[in-house]
Amino acid sequence: MRCYKCGATLTASDRCPQCKADVSVYKRAAKASNAYYNLGLAKAKVRDLTGAAESLKTSVMIHKNNIEARNLLGLVYCEMGEVVEALSQWVISKNLQPDNNPAGSYIAQIQSNQGRFDAVTTTIKKYNQALNYAKEGNLDMATIQLKKIVGQNPHLIKAHQLLALIYIKDGEYARARKLLMSVLKIDRNNTLAQLYLKEIEEAQQLKKKQGARSNEFLPQKREKRETKVIESQPLSGNDVILPRSSYKEPGNGAITIVNILVGVVIGAALIWFLVMPSRYKGITEDYNKSLQDYSEQLSSGNVEINSLTKQLEDIKSEKEALEGQLSGLSGEGGSNKLLTAVISAANSYIANDTATAAKELMDIDVSSLPTDDAKKLYNTIAEAAMKPAANEFYTQGTTAYNKADYTTAATAFVNAYKCDSTKAEAAYYAAKSYVALNQTEDAKKYYQYIVDGFRSSSYYSEANAYVTSHS
């Protein structure tokens, strides 16, 4: 036991060892709570659930922190079918004492079987509905509901009691008695069940007496006249009078078998003609629906494929365009490559290597340079390096030509012409070298330069004759 003030563990003394508060009255109240708990426990052990519940409620009312009493109260409620009440008590108990509390395991057990819990809570809801019906006077609906409830939740004592009460009102004592006996199996001293049973017995005894008394007043000669004296009970509103039928069952077994066979054949025919067509129709409809669904999926898939194909084509053309741009930048005539060549030419020029600088520049078309600064640089280097380079190449070409090395000569003369396009002799001897090499097209090309650009030169007539003869 703990002190109500500071929570310290109490000793045998009437004062708290920690805060020195007077705990004598508090201890007496706690002892009273324990006494009620013991009483409740004893009743619960002999299945007097109603009595146990009352004692335990008193116990927790005196001392709400009496965890054992609260847990047992939950168990009693659970046994009486009041699962939600039980769960409430266990939750409160767990809240008051989180550690070392069996209430935790009770709650876990309930939660582990969620399906069963839902079923039981549904019966409680239905019971409340049935109670409303009964209070409104709608006893038929109440009866229907309660019959379902007692089947689904046999421990819900209240449902049994209410249904028994309705049966008693309708005079269905046998059914009422059965329900009340099942209540007493769960809750041995259930007051209401015992009261109703007592009422049923008294009513039935009274009924017997009334029945016996009414028979005494029947005249004797009437009894003698009756060949069959049947002591019948007086009719009640529920009794139905049926006329005696003249139908007799056939005694022959063979006819019975024939009847059975005929019945089987008729049944089979009914199934074949009535049930199977609708079944086939159902199957066909399902099949058609599946087919329709698949067709829709297929068509939506095709639409998606078409859209993706178009996207792919768009992406491909975009890629090609980007590749074109990229090659424009870094390809043969790309801006990057051109600028690199100009820079390289500049470096060679700075190093006084005009021939190399000219070589770097001779294949560049100045108009394709991307910036004005690059063009200016090109022009500066070209002005200084091209002409000397052209002369150098021409000399190299002449040397090679005289040695009959026409391949080297052709290359040198071509370079000389590239460096200085005013050098007619470079074009002339390049063409001559190509003629010697039997490269007619190249020869024609350089002769054509002379025809186009050097009409007044001494090489014109030879060049013109060659071009004309090879056109």
Place this chain on the structure above:
Amino acid sequence: MADKEKGKVWYKIMIDFDEEIKKFQPSLEVDDAEEAIYNNDVPDITDLIAKIMEDISK
């Protein structure tokens, strides 16, 4: 006790249905459980005793 009309039922019913049905109370449902748990925090007798002792000591 209620008497029913004679000729139909000729015994006395001890239980008055209307009175008995009033005694039946609805059961606690899951939706109401939370409210019930919160409302359970009422003082018990030991709380009352503690309060009385406090008032006395003041």
